[in-house]
Amino acid sequence: MEVVESTSSVTNLALDCYSSIAEEKKKLGNDQYKAQNYQNALKLYTDAISLCPDSAAYYGNRAACYMMLLNYNSALTDARNAIRIDPSFEKAYVRVAKCCLALGDIIGTEQAVKTVAELNAQSTALSAEQRAAQKLRLLETTVQTNYDSKSYRNVVYYLDGALKIAPASIRYRLLKAECLAYLGRCDEALDIAVGVMKLDSTSADAIYVRGLCLYYTDNLEKGILHFERALTLDPDHHKSKQMRSKCKQLKEMKENGNMLFKSGRYREAHVIYTDALKIDEQNKDINSKLLYNRALVNTRIGALREAVADCSRVLELNAQYLKALLLRARCHNDLEKFEEAVADYETALNLEKTTEIKRLLRDAKFALKKSKRKDYYKILGVGRNSSEDEIKKAYRKKALVHHPDRHANSSAEERKEEELKFKEVGEAYAILSDARKKARYDSGQDIEEQEQADFDPNQMFRSFFQYQNGRNASFNFEF
DSSP: OHHHHHHHHHHHHHHHHHHHHHHHHHHHHHHHHHTTOHHHHHHHHHHHHHHOTTOHHHHHHHHHHHHHTTOHHHHHHHHHHHHHHOTTOHHHHHHHHHHHHHTTOHHHHHHHHHHHHHHOTTOOTTHHHHHHHHHHHHHHHHHHHHHHTTOHHHHHHHHHHHHHHOTTOHHHHHHHHHHHHHTTOHHHHHHHHHHHHHHOTTOHHHHHHHHHHHHHTTOHHHHHHHHHHHHHHOTTOHHHHHHHHHHHHHHHHHHHHHHHHHTTOHHHHHHHHHHHTTTOTTOHHHHHHHHHHHHHHHHHTTOHHHHHHHHHHHHHHOTTOHHHHHHHHHHHHHTTOHHHHHHHHHHHHHHOOOHHHHHHHHHHHHHHHHHTSOOHHHHHTOOTTOOHHHHHHHHHHHHHHHOGGGGTTSOHHHHHHHHHHHHHHHHHHHHHTSHHHHHHHHTTOOOOHHHHHTOOHHHHHHHHHHHHHTOOSOOOOOO
């Protein structure tokens, strides 16, 4: 009997000792907390809990400390432990409400607010949290409405408002990251996803967002792996199922289109690229490449205007897409839209100053300059490779058609127009019938202005027909 009493006394003494030490730890922790040394306070509160694990107050104090360190999950756990020990601990419910609100748990917040009101009808400790929870519920409804309508920019805007109220909400952060990825802001989205994964490496939603970023930057293979990883963690992850399927479909169609292009089956490749462009209008990176590939196909089948249209769409998606800019410039050049070609090459040179682009710009400017001159071949109606005899026959025919004497009875306006055409026909023949001048004209060199100003079309006409008829005397032509 005496031994038992002695053991009981020892136990009570030990408990009193532990309690005394724990209380001292708590007081020291309070001092550190007031001094804002929260890590030191956290350690002291933890020591107190180790000594007296059934003290609601100690858990409550450590919860407050975790909250100051923005560790709301740990704070929530401690506050709930305090309530488990003491169901009437009002401060613990207050901390539960604050933590739930910070974590974006509206229902948890509302339940804690209700319990505090039941414990103390006069309490106003959670008035602000109650209003914030109501505002958060409205924001969630607005976010969902905009998400359903794919107004992702609006979703990001309203989520930023929600995150001011609930800064520790992983759900809000990842939904924002998802929408940023849809908007092409993949670097920002990836930063958020990586930050979440540091807290929870098994977050299927975070892995899904990483996969989404890979998908939108045309890294389809790795994207598929991430979606499969998310499905391993959560087999019912609906978004990952959808994106894995879309990823695989795009990857297969891209590869098939490229294979058909390389084998010269251009029209089949065109169909594949067109179908692939319908899969996801949001994927600017992949679609810009698909459009560029289709533009290449269009150049091979002679559809230059369609190629220009595809390149223009590429540049709307990505103004820095140099290959599309150069291809459009080449198409403009082939379509004899030289001013557009020069503009594209100048833009390309600003993006990348290479010797090749400088040469292409120089050639385009030269072609533009040539295009602004009179087209003597067109005036005579002959090709650039026409023979000397063909040029003579063309001049004879055109000169007779436009000779002023033929239009003597026409109106003054018509006579003036025919005189101009007659002069142009003479100029054209004067240049194209002279080997030296023709060579200079073909090479793009200017014919001397004085030489053209002194040109007499009537003298050219007389000389031509005198020569043709073998006469040396004056010549009068009868119409």
